[in-house]
Amino acid sequence: xxxxxxxxxxxxxxxxxxxxxxxxxxxxxxxxxxxxxxxxxxxxxxxxxxxxxxxxxxxxxxxxxxxxxxxxxxxxxxxxxxxxxxxxxxxxxxxxxxxxxxxxxxxxxxxxxxxxxxxxxxxxxxxxxxxxxxxxxxxxxxxxxxxxxxxxxxxxxxxxxxxxxxxxxxxxxxxxxxxxxxxxxxxxxxxxxxxxxxxxxxxxxxxxxxxxxxxxxxxxxxxxxxxxxxxxxxxxxxxxxxxxxxxxxxxxxx
Amino acid sequence: xxxxxxxxxxxxxxxxxxxxxxxxxxxxxxxxxxxxxxxxxxxxxxxxxxxxxxxxxxxxxxxxxxxxxxxxxxxxxxxxxxxxxxxxxxxxxxxxxxxxxxxxxxxxxxxxxxxxxxxxxxxxxxxxxxxxxxxxxxxxxxxxxxxxxxxxxxxxxxxxxxxxxxxxxxxxxxxxxxxxxxxxxxxxxxxxxxxxxxxxxxxxxxxxxxxxxxxxxxxxxxxxxxxxxxxxxxxxxxxxxxxxxxxxxxxxxx
Numbered sequence: 001x002x003x004x005x006x007x008x009x010x011x012x013x014x015x016x017x018x019x020x021x022x023x024x025x026x027x028x029x030x031x032x033x034x035x036x037x038x039x040x041x042x043x044x045x046x047x048x049x050x051x052x053x054x055x056x057x058x059x060x061x062x063x064x065x066x067x068x069x070x071x072x073x074x075x076x077x078x079x080x081x082x083x084x085x086x087x088x089x090x091x092x093x094x095x096x097x098x099x100x101x102x103x104x105x106x107x108x109x110x111x112x113x114x115x116x117x118x119x120x121x122x123x124x125x126x127x128x129x130x131x132x133x134x135x136x137x138x139x140x141x142x143x144x145x146x147x148x149x150x151x152x153x154x155x156x157x158x159x160x161x162x163x164x165x166x167x168x169x170x171x172x173x174x175x176x177x178x179x180x181x182x183x184x185x186x187x188x189x190x191x192x193x194x195x196x197x198x199x200x201x202x203x204x205x206x207x208x209x210x211x212x213x214x215x216x217x218x219x220x221x222x223x224x225x226x227x228x229x230x231x232x233x234x235x236x237x238x239x240x241x242x243x244x245x246x247x248x249x250x251x252x253x254x
Numbered sequence: 255x256x257x258x259x260x261x262x263x264x265x266x267x268x269x270x271x272x273x274x275x276x277x278x279x280x281x282x283x284x285x286x287x288x289x290x291x292x293x294x295x296x297x298x299x300x301x302x303x304x305x306x307x308x309x310x311x312x313x314x315x316x317x318x319x320x321x322x323x324x325x326x327x328x329x330x331x332x333x334x335x336x337x338x339x340x341x342x343x344x345x346x347x348x349x350x351x352x353x354x355x356x357x358x359x360x361x362x363x364x365x366x367x368x369x370x371x372x373x374x375x376x377x378x379x380x381x382x383x384x385x386x387x388x389x390x391x392x393x394x395x396x397x398x399x400x401x402x403x404x405x406x407x408x409x410x411x412x413x414x415x416x417x418x419x420x421x422x423x424x425x426x427x428x429x430x431x432x433x434x435x436x437x438x439x440x441x442x443x444x445x446x447x448x449x450x451x452x453x454x455x456x457x458x459x460x461x462x463x464x465x466x467x468x469x470x471x472x473x474x475x476x477x478x479x480x481x482x483x484x485x486x487x488x489x490x491x492x493x494x495x496x497x498x499x500x501x502x503x504x505x506x507x508x
Contacts, residue, residue: 120445191374
């Protein structure tokens with residue numbers, strides 16, 4: 001069927017940093033965007049954590065994620081004010097010093113007059129030793145990469161521009177393929193049969209998502225996911241055959 | 255100023271369970287809702303984790319959160335299909351058995367005919383030993399509470415109904431009060447001054463949130479938060495005085 005070596009799995013963790021997300025004042029828009037983006041480029045997002053603007057919380061989460069996944073992405077906390085402590089926390093997590101980076105300072109001066117480059121704005125040029133800049137087309141203030149950790153802004157438009165910048169540098173794994181089958185049945189009608197198919201196709205992930213259909217009422221989407229196209233097709237065919245059988249049985253007893 | 259004992263801090267962790275969130279297929283709507291709800295009832299959400307439908311990941315995250323915070327809330331994974339493994343994972347995390355609960359089974363039978371209560375649907379009545387049911391007004395399938403962990407559905411309407419059911423049973427801490435001051439200045443204009451005020455008011459949390467103002471361009475909201483009304487007022491007054499001073503200085507040099 002497929003004699004090639006199994007495709008490499010490339011994984012990621014996402015760390016969202018910000019009191020305003022945890023208080024509910026700001027509704028996060030980055031998790032869903034990054035999740036979809038990474039899926040599309042063959043990187044498996046395995047875990048997300050949201051933590052407050054507290055150094056110990058950021059360091060603990062960052063160290064847990066960076067040792068566990070191929071890549072880590074962080075959003076938030078790289079602006080000019082006292083509550084922007086991401087760069088300092090990342091430096092501490094890596095055990096390196098932090099200082100104003102001449103490349104980042106020069107970059108800020110392309111958009112900010114020297115007289116306006118006060119202590120607060122200079123905070124945005126402070127980078128952990130050994131970090132690379134992540135540019136973006138929206139603002140002059142850069143993100144940065146150190147080790148496997150990519151530090152992005154929290155403002156969605158800037159975060160998205162930084163992700164575009166970084167994406168071509170990432171190792172891409174085999175892309176996860178997926179197929180959605182609309183059941184036209186309730187989730188509870190197909191649960192046991194779906195479980196049996198999932199067991200018979202261990203290399204395929206089968207998810208079941210109930211939704212409310214204006215016309216039919218409670219309905220279900222079955223999502224079949226795999227990296228291998230043949231395996232995906234085989235599992236999807238088994239699900240489709242089962243759905244037809246259960247639909248016929250349900251309509252007979254209705 | 256305030257001789258009473260400091261108000262109790264009640265904390266929470268949130269665990270969002272589901273492959274569909276991590277793949278980006280479904281955009282989470284529960285984190286922001288729960289964050290805002292908890293803030294309003296005096297519970298501090300300290301951390302959120304999103305994990306896949308994998309038993310080991312759910313157990314590890316749940317054990318980390320439940321030992322750290324007053325309460326844990328989980329969303330997702332309590333439906334009738336094979337990928338709904340939250341109840342089993344919670345039972346394992348607590349080291350207790352799991353079986354069909356007669357109360358939950360009776361509840362399902364109020365909405366589902368006995369002939370339709372197949373093995374898949376009965377999964378929704380499986381509860382860890384010692385759990386209490388969490389009812390909801392939208393669906394018959396219950397959530398449950400065990401120890402300090404509250405297990406909710408992932409569908410927002412059902413999750414919200416379950417949270418309404420649980421809220422009156424929660425210990426409420428002193429509510430976090432907040433005041434938002436619109437700076438009419440750029441974040442970088444006030445960073446140093448704001449940091450000095452934050453240092454002088456250690457019991458108050460001061461956040462700075464840039465936004466784009468159609469009329470003025472880059473602008474900033476300063477959010478001052480505290481549990482004590484007097485402390486909040488003192489810090490907000492200091493911020494307002496500083497904003498007026500910086501506005502005057504900026505307009506002189508403009």
